Amino acid sequence: MKNLIPKKSTTPYPLGVFFYQKPGLTGWNLHVAFEKKDCKTCGILFLKGNKPGVKISFTEENFFGNLVSAEFEQIAPAKINYRFFCDETEFADPYCKEFANHRTWGKILEQSELECCAEPEKMFDWEKDRLLHIPMENSILYGLHVRGFTKHVSAKTDSRGSFLGMTDKIPYLKELGITGIVCMPVYTFLEQEKETLQKQERKTLTEQINYWGFKKGFYYAPNACYTDKKSVESPDIQFKQMVKTFHQNGIEVLLQFYFDGTTDEAEILNVLRYWRLQYHVDGFHLKGAGIPADLLAADPLLQDGKLFYYDFSYDKLFPNGGQPQRRHLASFQNTFQLTMRKFLKGDDNIVQDVVNLLRENPSTHGVIHYIADYEGFRLADLVSYERKHNEANGENNLDGTDYNCSWNCGVEGPSRRKMIQELRLKLMKNALTMVFLAQGTPYLFMGDEFGFSQQGNNNPYCQDNEISWLNWKWNSTQQELLDFTRELISFRKKNIVFHQLTEYRMMDYKRAGSPDLSIHGLQAWKADIRTYSREIALLYSGAYGTGTSFFTAYNMHWQEQTFALPSLSKGEHWQWCFDTSDKELCKKIIAGSEQKNYVTLPERTIAVYRSSNESN
Secondary structure: OOOOOOEEOOOOOOOEEEEEOOOOOOOEEEEEEEEOOOOOOEEEEEEEOOEEEEEEEOOHHHEEOOEEEEEEEEEOOOOEEEEEEEOOEEEOOOOOOEEOOOOOOOOOOOHHHOOEEEOOOOOOOOOOOOOOOOOHHHOOEEEEOHHHHHOOHHHOOOOOOOHHHHHOOHHHHHHHOOOEEEEOOOEEOOOEOOOOOOHHHHOOOOOOEOOOOOOOOEEEEEOHHHOOOOOOOOHHHHHHHHHHHHHHOOOEEEEEEEEEOOOOHHHHHHHHHHHHHHHOOOEEEEEEEOOOHHHHHHOOOHHHOEEEEOOOOHHHHOHHHOOOOOOOEEEOOOHHHHHHHHHHOOOOOOHHHHHHHHHOOOOOOEEEEOOOOOOOOOHHHHOOOOOOOOHHHOOOOOOOOOOOOOOOOOOOOOOOOHHHHHHHHHHHHHHHHHHHOOOOEEEEEOOHHHOOOOOOOOOOOOOOOOOOOOOOOOOHHHHHHHHHHHHHHHHHHHOHHHOOOOOOOOOOOOOOOOOOEEEEOOEOOEOOOOOOOOEEEEEEOOOOOOOOOEEEEEEOOOOOEEEEOOOOOOOOEEEEEEEOOOHHHHHHHOOOOOOOOEEEEOOOEEEEEEEEOOOO
16 A cells, blocks of 8 residues: 555545545545544554554544544555554444454454455446345245354255355255245354453353354444355355345345344444345344334335334334335234244134234235244244253353243153154144245244254354254154145145235125135134134135135144034035145045045144045
8 A cells, every 4th residue: 555644535424444436547545434432543553464554543634523534545456454443442343344354253353353354346247136026925934044054064065154055055945945035144243242351261252152143243244254265255245146146046035134222223224225235135134122113114225125023113104004015014023933832732712813813914014924933942842842951051041031832742852752753743744834824924944844953942042063053964754844844835835825915804705605714613614712722724715716715624632623614516525635644544534425524633633625626
């Protein structure tokens, strides 16, 4: 760098450090801007490797209120490493796009030790890449942790635990039927839980990792720890390549962002805009505090993709019954999760809530439905443990929620008893069926499709090991669950009655002789929502667009129950589609030429039937 004389800047914006060229000139200028702390002197420290290089203080002519800005003219177009300083305190640029020394996962660093990088913008050929705009009702979402998804040796990829490693699993995701992935935080964050470390602590803190990444970070920089170290490409290029490859295969890429309440609302908006424009991501799932949900929801740029949050002010965003041209917002809550878990294990006084959630599908926004996520028990642990087992976290098993709505089927943890194994498998099938036959948008977390267990740990936020790394080797029972999940997703996609654009009105508004959706109990046309009821059935009328009716019967009782089948039109009969119990048993009940008007389901079983005649 030949010229290190700071010049007066005409504006402090944008914040951060970046190269730019003036029209008609071949050289590069360097723009520097940051928020001034309460100090007497401040400026930029250029680094040589990891050692201090040139330290340049700014003067009052570089001050803009609480901001500091300067220009360096005719800089050689090479990568520079830097940090800011105020008096004797050094700190990293919060708007930095890349870090030179944050590339090894688990390396203990303090913020003041980070080496920020800046270089002229690199070209990347997006090849006409665009957002996929898959409608909420047609989306099948898959949550994952970038590192944990392919870090296990069984992943069989040369790029384990990385953005590029994820692309090696695209064939698997496509075969499963996934239309979008939702990645846990991919921005740069310091993995250690304590930001300031004493020298004697560094040797004892090597395992205290924030594996999930739900903490304040450097929101503009893709996490270099998730890159393939064998590749010469920078983190931003590797991330762009990953997104482009997923898009080429028809899969959306959504990101989770966590804010702790200390980030300015306008800055949150800028962060999301940046990732939307720079990295072509299809949407965001927002978590944390201080999030201006309605401001983000109304932003024209963000309306081009999906936006998930706990809730939005839908009445204010769409007043007087207004509706969006395309549903881009979605509520991401645990109401469905907790309700269906209670229903799954046969709790009282839950049937009416189940019905409401199975048909929930607002016109203003989507709803994300899931029964297991990264916290609060994975699907396999939901049916194997009644209490959390977080001892490995080092917090005396006091961390993580105690309210899991789980049932261990009589044995805590793994069991070799065939009866227990079969019951657990059936319950997992039931849980998945509840998710994928509900209206709204189903969400599946990585590995739940084949019963991956985290050994009863319902809060493995610090477990960077095989508790959290997805094991891609599965036994015959897991293979059966995986096959079932794949067919279940395919069944949902093929039958539009289970993923409607609008909510069922439960009325016969076409005068077809039956409502679009009706609720039944053990008796046809008579829903039993009494406190002790654990059975419900739904009839989706074929008179409302599809021509084919579907009957779904849910028996969550610990005893078999007989459901009366609603009558069909002349020449039609009920045909078995699938069930979560003994297939042959349910087949035989309605097999043969004689039409039966009832079906007996085994205990804790869901079964699906469709209307059929000679033509279909």
